[in-house]
Amino acid sequence: MNFDFSDDQKLLKEQVRKFLTDKCPTKVVRRVLDGEETHADDVWKGLIELGVTGTGIPEEYGGLGLSPLELCVVAEEIGRAAAPVPFDTSVVLATEALKLAGSETQKKKWLPRLAAGEAIGTLATAEGPQPPKPRSIRATFGGGRLNGRKLPVADGEAATFAIVLANTGGSGDRAVSLVLVDLAQASVERTRVETIDPARKHAELKFDGATAELLGGEGEGWRLLERLYDAAAVYFAFAQVGGAEAAMWMARDYALQRQAFGRPIGSYQALKHKLADCYVKLELARSNAYYGAMMLTDGGADLPLAAAAARIAATEAYDFASKENIQTHGGIGFTWEADTQFHYRRARVMALSLGGPMAWKDKLVSRLEQKNAA
Amino acid sequence: MDFNDTPEEAAFRKEVRAWLDANATRKSDDKQSFRARNDDPNLLAKAKEWQARKAAAGYARITWPKEYGGRGGSPILQVIYQQEESNYLVPLGFFDIGLGMCIPTMMAYASPEHLQRYVKPALHGEEVWCQLFSEPAAGSDVAGIRTRAERDGDGWVINGQKVWTSGAHYCDYGIIITRTDPSVPKHQGLTMFFLSMKSPGVEVRPIKQMSGGANFNEVFFTDVRVPDAQRLGKVGEGWKAALTTLMNERLAVGLPAGGLDVDELMELARDTELDDGPAIRNQQVRGKIADWYVQQQGLKLTRYRTLTALSKGQTPGPESSIIKIVAAPKMQDMGAFAMELMGQGGIMREEVPHAAGFQAQWIAGAGFRIAGGTDEILRNIVAERVLGLPSDVRVDKDVPFNKLK
Incomplete structure (x- = not known):
């Protein structure tokens, strides 16, 4: 049984996390939220330097040629930071679409530029x-x-x-x-x-x-899109897991610090149980996401089901953690100056960008029917 | 990432499978006989016989040291044995508390002579053990027990009542937590003993459960004499001993969930006609199936993460603490929903495919949400131990037990 990331992959994750903690604190998310810039170009350039944009691109096209597992751990950290960069669009959707359906000429033209960060x-x-x-x-x-x-x-x-x-x-x-x-x-x-x-x-x-x-x-557009979405669903799930975890700890930290009726609000069961539920949903999502990652690496036959399950679980975990994070903060959590809004907004954007949970649940059951019939 | 065994694990799995094939029958697909199989009156005798065979072959407790009849094997091998055994029709469940909780506590505290006397018969299924912890006034708050043990010469005299004691009606021995000093705060005045369930003054009364079965009991103690040599741990340190017992409970990972699940629910949804066609085509039904599939997979895969740590010889993370929180309500809700699909007919205790099974899960789920830590206590544990939130305010914490209201 080896259902975990390798030490090297965990090291990469730590490295990206350290970079984002340093260069993409919540004030950077706020800067983009409040400002006119299309994305945080300083953070994006740093990620390019780290090699993030070339992670999943084969070496022959100028990338690092790493496995989907490496891209999964990177995605989790991008999600944790709610980083305002074109990761899900450029590194996940566009790159994967080219790898999936691109002609040799198209790949030669675009993949090296994507890897080098010259194109988005x-x-x-x-x-x-x-x-x-x-x-x-x-x-x-x-x-x-x-x-x-x-x-x-x-x-x-x-x-x-x-x-x-x-x-x-x-x-x-x-x-x-x-x-x-x-x-x-x-x-x-x-x-x-x-x-x-x-x-x-x-x-x-x-x-x-x-x-x-x-x-x-x-x-072939619709068929390709379905396949693209299966791969993307797994990477998105990791980003959602990262975001859900960040929102959960933000809520927990506040619950420890905020006093009401003479003690920290985190000592009341109404809040403890809510945050425990965040953790339960998070771990269900993480486990399903891991399986999705495993299916991505093998070209696994179970990818369509694994991707749908990862997508559903991660969407629910992120939605729940991000909304209960605001609730835990009370009134201050609803203000523009609070950081709670970042994950609440991002959770919904991510929930809808590959189709919402309702559509994925329907898809999951269809795939289950196909599998059982086979 | 893979779900493969290491070479050592694979060799062990092969050996186990060969032994099971030679000694037991593989589960056939006989879901209809759900009630018949579970109502067998000779189940205990059959279980004892199976346990003896298992112990003789060295599979009864793989992680125990060889001197106690184990193999000194790693926890992952124990899990592999259980995974394989779950594919066979063998009577299980009677020895889990004794071997999983009572005997490990004995190993931590009992004298070498006592271990010599008790471990082997327990392992071989000759003697069954129970755990006498909960009381009418002490459930989730188990340190609030009132059963007294008082010094009398070189022994102790026990008076009081335990409840929800699984298997007490067929058990030979038990470990019991008692209050030996009511003048100190509740956690400090406790002491643990083991005793014979055949001791004069022990009276066992089965409790009929909502499911109709009677797996657990009330146990009354009237002037029950226990020698001081049967004390487990120091006087006043019973809480520490109890934590040893409960810790061992948490090591029980990797067990199959068992019972009906999403596949059976889908079969039912295919065979059931709603107004707009087969239930499986209905979007509400599909949404529920998807949710439970995600949970079912999530639980299985979470176990795999724990097993990965065990397989690598590491301490598992806290992820397995979510399992019962998810599994118990799922069992109850899925049972209820399956019955709803059958309409009013879903209430009939008939042997229609899966109906009895889903009804049983709906009933058992109500109990499963309470047994071995309620949904609420388990959420407290996650909040406190995983998320580091403060423990509940305990107004009784520093008050002598006999001054509590």
Whole structure:
């Protein structure tokens, strides 16, 4: 039985944690939340120097060629710090999409630049307040030209390129394809959109005949997206676990320090039990996330189920810890000056960015049915 | 990351499997006989016979030193044995308290002569032990016990009452915690003994449980004489001895959850028609199945994390403290939901596939949430020992026991 990370992986985790504790304290999250910058570029540059952007990119494309397990421990630390950097978009979604579906030319062009931190990638699927479905996607791609609008797109302003879900004329699930578009062209218009988490900037992208190319086969978009989401769900789960743990300890520290009715509020069972429940949900999430990581490394056959379970457990753990952290703080926890809001906002953004828990639960049971039928 | 055995573990697993194949029957898929199998009146005799065979082969307590009939093996080997044994139809459960809690406490405190006399018969299933801790006025707050032990010559005289004593009606010996000095605060005036359950003045009355079974008892002590040589630990240090006992309880990791789970619930949901088609197509039903699957997996995988530490010879982290907090309410809630799927018919104690099993879990879950630490006490433990939050205010902490209201 060896269901744990190796000593080297734990060392890497410590290293990233130390860097973020030092360079990305909550005042940096607040700076981005309050300010105009698209992301904390100082933190991002430091992470690039640490090699974070190249972690999962094969050496032949200029990366470090490490296993998914290394990226999992990094993700946990990014989540713990609620770091305002394009990690989930560029390092997870765009990088994994290129590895999954990119042609040799596309990989050669973009992966080295992603690894070196010269390019930031993002994924653009949503078109407003509707969960994207193959039949509902209005953006179109044909004859090398992309038209339509996508919003909200995380890091849409900072990104160098986007991977866009667009209609390519097929039917059913084959109506959509993934399309890679360089955002540095005149036919692309980017506008910031306000969201519930100003510490992670989002944009609307408008394409007016932008030059673009297929990423993966035509009509394969939905199938590729599902596979991309399975891998991303595991990395996101680690980030959510990190965030949940941070929120739990923030609540615990405050509960030790705050006095009411003559003793620390953390001595009252109503609070003790609530925080114990945070821990229970956290450990369920962590265990499920570990299994997801294990399935990622083997190209494991159980990845679809493991990813769904990790996604559901981690989303619940982060939502619960981040909201009960505010509750534990009482009135001060609801103020703009309190740090409690960072995790509350980020938890919801992460819960919805790959599809919410309701959709994943449905997916999980479908996958369970398939597995039992096999 | 992998779930593989080390070469040593794999060799041991193979050896265990071969022995079990030669000595026991593999569990067939006979879920319908759920009630029949659990109502066997000869279960104790069969369990004693199985325990004897296991002990003779050296599998009864793998972590115990060889001098006591163990193998001096690591905890992971004990877990591997239990994992394998759980695939066979063998009667279990009668010796867990004795071998898991009572005898380890004896090993910590009893004289070599007593160990010579008692350990082997316990290991071989000839003598069964129980733990006499809880009382009518001392459940979660077990240090509040009132059963008295008073000096009388070279021995002690015990008077009082214990309750929820599992197996007392068939047990031969027990370890008992008593109050020997009511003039000091409650934790300080306790002393532990072991005694024969056949001693004059011991009366056992089974308690019929909500499940219909009677696994535990009230035990009354009227002028029961115990020699001082049967004292475990120093006078007034019974709480320390009790903690030894309870610590051993927590080492019981890696046991299979057993019972019906998500697979059976899905079968039921496939076979049940709701207004809009099979229950398995209903989004509410799917949401619940997903939640329980995540919990079921989470528990299994959390155990694997603990086993990883054991396999590497490390001390496991606190993660296993979540297991009963999750498993017990899940058992109760899933049982209730399975019955709901069957509509009003779900209340019938019929041998329809899984119905009896889910009903039994719904009933047993209510007890499981209390036994061995209530949901509430377990949350206190997580809050205090894992998160470092303050213990509850204890107004009785420094007050002599006989001055408490």
